Amino acid sequence: MMLFFVVGLLVHIVFFASIFDIYFTSPLVHGMTPQFTPLPPPARRLVLIIADGLRADTLHEFDEDGNPRAPFIRNVVMQEGSWGVSHTRVPTESRPGHVAVIAGFYEDVSAVAKGWKENPVEFDSLFNESRYTWSWGSPDILSMFAKGATGNHVFTYSYDADSEDFGAEDISKLDTWVFDHVKEFFHAARNNQSLYSQLNEEKVVFFLHLLGLDTNGHAHRPASREYKDNIKMVDEGVKELVSLFKEFYGNDEKTAFIFTSDHGMTDWGSHGAGHPSETFTPFVAWGAGIKSPQRVAAQRFNDTLLKEWKLEHYKRQDINQADVAPLMASLIGVPFPLNSVGVLPVGYLNSTGAFRAESMFTNAVQILEQFKVKMSQKKEVTLPFLFTPFKLLSDSKQFDILRKARSHIKQREFDEAVLLCKELIDLALKGLSYYHTYDRFFLGTNVLLGFVGWASYASLLTIKSHSGLTRGAGKPVKKPGCLLPCGFVAVGILMAFFLLVQACPWTYYVYCLLPVPIWYAVAREYQVIQDFVTALLTLPPSRLVGYLLACTLGIEVLVLSFFYRHMLTVGLLVFAGWPFITPLWTRAKSISLSWIFFCLLLAVFPLMPVVGREPDVFLVEC
Incomplete structure (x- = not known):
């Protein structure tokens, strides 16, 4: 029995580890050619200000006296630049958030646990493409x-890590340090x-x-x-x-600001x-190359933020967080970060x-390069007769869209060219996702086979050891032959050879070969x-x-509990009544x-309030 528990523990560790190989793998590829806009950029320099942990609603709201909480930023929105909401992705943590803004791609979730001071993967960024970058923080x-x-x-200038003290009386000194x-x-x-x-420069x-x-x-x-x-x-x-930059550079109007x-x-x-409250972050841009405020009669968004912020008549242009990187690269004329999947928000230019x-056009070619790589x-490590290309973006389709876009630019039909490039970007991003998840079904199927096999084997052992099923005394027990x-x-040899030919990583061997011994153990219990x-x-x-209806209902309750956690209460109440319908109540009341x-x-x-989104003073004392 101890061997069974040890093997079971190892099997479940494999199942847990498979989650990271199936869902949380790095989206990065290498070997692309840098792409940059051939025309002179509008800005010579760019100032990027990231206020860590700042909510969009808290920035734009009014204080108790009816005054803007951030009067200068509000003045920029109404008098100087363009603005919107930058939509982040889960996990809403500092590392993936900064990578999305500065490098233009979304890290896989597991990167959060791989360390802060060292990069778990190599990636290109706006800083790497710049001539010089100075940073503080x-x-x-x-x-x-x-x-x-x-x-x-x-070049980096940072305070000591010990200064990040959550118990300090004046934590804002961290920001004062940066400005000073x-x-x-x-x-x-x-x-x-x-x-x-x-x-x-x-x-x-x-x-x-x-x-x-x-x-x-x-x-x-x-x-x-x-x-x-x-x-x-x-x-x-x-x-x-802003005043400092204007004074230092003689108000040359060649500085772009991003907040x-x-x-x-x-x-x-x-x-x-x-x-x-975690995914809605502020985005304000002004200075060289950025459009001035655009007055509009009305705007349609699926929230009430514009009315709450009293900005209904100032055009709001929402973006995805990764879109910031190509915008910054375009403003100062550096190559777009090689791994960026952001779409240039041309409405800001x-x-x-x-x-x-x-x-x-540069943005489209840069993302298309990633798709091709x-x-x-994927084609190199897949058997030719098994490889299924992304059909929506064939080589001829790529060439046709690029040719038409270039033709529109030559004919000065710029809006048409932009639309074609957006179409190509959309297809290339779908293709990237397709190849990134190419092995997901294959791996998921093998892990599912292993999980179902292990559950079946555990159930058979339980039935064999604790049920009242007995064979006739004179009935011989057949032993499995060598077949x-x-x-x-x-089957195991064929699977190993299949993985070897496709140069799969060693973890694939574990996930794909594990079901073989498990199902062999199940097959050995064919008499049970x-x-x-019978x-x-x-x-x-x-x-x-x-019995079948009870099992089906139990499975449905488990599935519904993923969406409605109160269903767990229903299931537990049913379990509480189980002794009354079995002999256990009369045999062992205690x-x-x-x-x-x-x-x-x-x-x-499951009936208690969730801690995390709304404070509950009855549940936790602050």
């Missing part, structure tokens, strides 16, 4: 992008000719990571005075920063899930039609299966149908009472 965030950059052109050191940096640059020359990026809001949100909650005061401090800091966040935060002070069309990699093990060995089926067939039809008590106790938990 948290050491956890800055080191991610400095380590992955080629050459010595990404940026001022000192530019002041020192006036007396450093080498640094001054570098700062005046083109394709330069300045990155400010502001961690105070995230830390205050965790420590005091987003509705707290500390969090809201931190927003005002950040707003004032951004205002002074956004990596993720939001629930009222409870948590993040990581997909609630709108204040440039010629030719520049918008060329930028969109992904397809090539059965030889057959399963042959035969006895069990016993079922001897039952009265009404009783047999009742055990039956214990069973009923613990079932009823567990049934209470």
Whole structure:
């Protein structure tokens, strides 16, 4: 029996590990050619400000006195630039959020657990493509992008990790540190000719990571005075920063500014899930190459935010978080990050039609390059007669769309070219997803076979050991011949050869070969299966149908519990009544009472409020 438990533990570890290979694999591919817009960019430099943990609604709302909580940012929205909501993806954590903004792609979920200070995978980013990048902020965030950059052109200035103290009285000092050191940096640059020359080159990026809001949100909650005061401090800091850049560069109007966040935060002070308070982050852009505010009569969105923020007549342009990377690359004329899957939001660009069309064309070619590499990699490791290409984007289709888009650009039909490029991007992204999940059905089927096989084997052992099924005393027990093990060995060899030919990773061997010994063990218990089926067939039809309905209902309750957790209470209440319909109640009342008590106790938990999105003072004392 101990061997059975050990094997069962190992089998379930394999099942758990398979989740990461099936669903959480890195989307990155390598070997693409860098793509950049051939026309002169509108900006020489870009300032990226990420307020970690800032919610869109808290930034744009009014305070208790009816005044804007962030007056400078609001003035930018109404007088200088363009704005919208940046929609993040789960997991709404700092690492994947910053990677989406700066590198333009969404990391697989498992990357969150692979460390902050080291990159679990190599990826390209806006910083890597820039001529110089200077960054200030948290050491956890800055080191991610400095380590992955080629050459010595990404410079970081960070405070000590011990400064990130959730129990500190004034956590906003983290943001004050950033603004103060940026001022000192530019002041020192006036007396450093080498640094001054570098700062005046083109394709330069300045990155400010502001961690105070995230830390205050965790420590005091987003509705707290500390969090809201931190927003005002950040707003004032951004205002002074803009003045600093205008003064240093002689108001040359060649600086583009981006203000956004990596993720939001629930009222409870948590993040990581997909609630709108976590996925709705602010996005405000202004300066060189960015459109001025666009007045509109009415806008249609599936929320009431515009009315709450009193911005109904200022055009709101929502984007996906990964779309920020191609926008920034386009503004300063650097190659789009190689792994970016963002779609350039051309509505933000204040440039010629030719520049918008060329930028969109570059975006399409850059994503198409990833599609081609992904397809090539999958084709190389798949047997020719088994390879199924993505039919919606054949080679001829790619060539036709690119040819038509280029023709429209030459004929100065820029809007038509942009639409064609968006169509190509949409198809290429679908193709990327297709090849990224190409093996998912194959792996999932094998894991399912293993899981069903193990459940069947465990059930057969239970029936064999604890049921009342008995064979006749004079009935001989047939022993399996050599044909059965030889057959399963042959299946295992064929599967291993199939995986070897396709150069599959070693984990595939585990998932695909595990069902073979499991189902062999099931097949060895064919006599138990035969006895069990015989016993079922001897039952009265009404009783047999009742058992089948009870099993079906139990499975349905389990499925519904994924969507309605209160269904778990229903199932536990049914379990609590089980001793009354069996001889257990008369034979062992103490055990039956214990069973009923613990079932009823567990049934209470699904009815309790969820901790995380809304604070419940009756459940937890803050």
